Amino acid sequence: MHYHPKSDLLNNRIILITGAGDGIGREAALTYARFGAQVILLGRTESKLANVQQEIAARNLRPAFIYTLDLLTASQQDCQRVADQIGQWVPHLDGVLHNAGLLTDITPMADIQLQDWMNVMQVNVNATFMLTQALLSLMLKSASSSLVFTTSSVGREGRSGWGAYAVSKFATEGMMQVLAEEHKHTGLRVNCINPGGTRTSMRASAFPDENKDKLKTPADIMPLYLYLMGDDSRRKTGISFDAQPGRKAGPAE
Numbered sequence: 747m748h749y750h751p752k753s754d755l756l757n758n759r760i761i762l763i764t765g766a767g768d769g770i771g772r773e774a775a776l777t778y779a780r781f782g783a784q785v786i787l788l789g790r791t792e793s794k795l796a797n798v799q800q801e802i803a804a805r806n807l808r809p810a811f812i813y814t815l816d817l818l819t820a821s822q823q824d825c826q827r828v829a830d831q832i833g834q835w836v837p838h839l840d841g842v843l844h845n846a847g848l849l850t851d852i853t854p855m856a857d858i859q860l861q862d863w864m865n866v867m868q869v870n871v872n873a874t875f876m877l878t879q880a881l882l883s884l885m886l887k888s889a890s891s892s893l894v895f896t897t898s899s900v901g902r903e904g905r906s907g908w909g910a911y912a913v914s915k916f917a918t919e920g921m922m923q924v925l926a927e928e929h930k931h932t933g934l935r936v937n938c939i940n941p942g943g944t945r946t947s948m949r950a951s952a953f954p955d956e957n958k959d960k961l962k963t964p965a966d967i968m969p970l971y972l973y974l975m976g977d978d979s980r981r982k983t984g985i986s987f988d989a990q991p992g993r994k995a996g997p998a999e
């Protein structure tokens with residue numbers, strides 16, 4: 747995407763990012779902070795979140811909050827506690843990027859372990875839903891808020907071996923569409939991003955033999971992540987966007 751936002755695109759915006767300690771989420775958090783946002787970093791590994799928080803402080807950007815939560819075991823009460831704590835830190839939320847995700851072994855449906863299936867659904871679907879439900883009132887307090895889910899090309903067209911992960915991303919697309927429709931007359935817009943093959947540890951676990959140099963980095967795909975959090979996307983809702991339009995799914999050669 748060719749998008750060149752102004753350096754103050756996200757001034758005065760407050761944005762929560764899940765899975766903010768590593769990979770795409772880490773890059774999104776740093777990028778949003780660089781464009782003026784106050785960020786709230788949520789993830790399961792406190793030391794990684796603290797690292798991002800320190801990097802933001804070292805650049806003299808608006809101080810970031812951190813909240814440690816393992817989405818694999820998170821309950822509805824835990825998600826409500828997240829919202830309650832955030833409500834004490836800030837008056838509203840202008841953006842939520844649901845980025846945390848779990849991918850298990852690539853294996854045929856017939857061989858998927860039930861626990862793996864449950865874990866993927868818990869992190870990618872149930873926790874995402876519970877957090878969204880808990881955070882909605884904070885988002886609706888903003889005059890213009892943006893809820894962004896993270897999908898995948900296997901969440902639009904099933905692919906052999908991608909089992910629970912693919913099904914969870916289809917569910918994510920559905921969650922986005924339902925919420926977008928329900929909120930089309932409010933200030934809340936709801937969309938999905940498909941990052942496309944991106945150089946992270948999740949990608950390396952799925953395609954250990956591919957040529958990593960041919961993959962885009964998290965920094966390369968940030969224009970779409972910025973576009974959806976800023977005012978330029980104000981009227982866009984119910985859309986599943988590609989951060990790398992035209993990229994063919996599958997391993998980089």
Ligand code: NDP
Pocket residue numbers: 764765766767768769770771788789790791794815816817818819844845846847848869896897898899940941942943944945946947948949
């Ligand atoms: P990474 O594995 O690099 O990062 C995922 C982040 O999510 C990490 O910070 C991780 O925490 C966090 N996370 C994972 N499980 C939990 C949990 N149970 N509770 C809280 N946080 C958790 O993945 P990517 O950056 O590659 O992926 C980001 C998103 O993009 C995912 O939703 C993924 O499905 C999607 N995606 C990625 C693609 C790619 O090619 N990279 C392609 C298509 C979609 P920790 O650091 O502690 O492990």
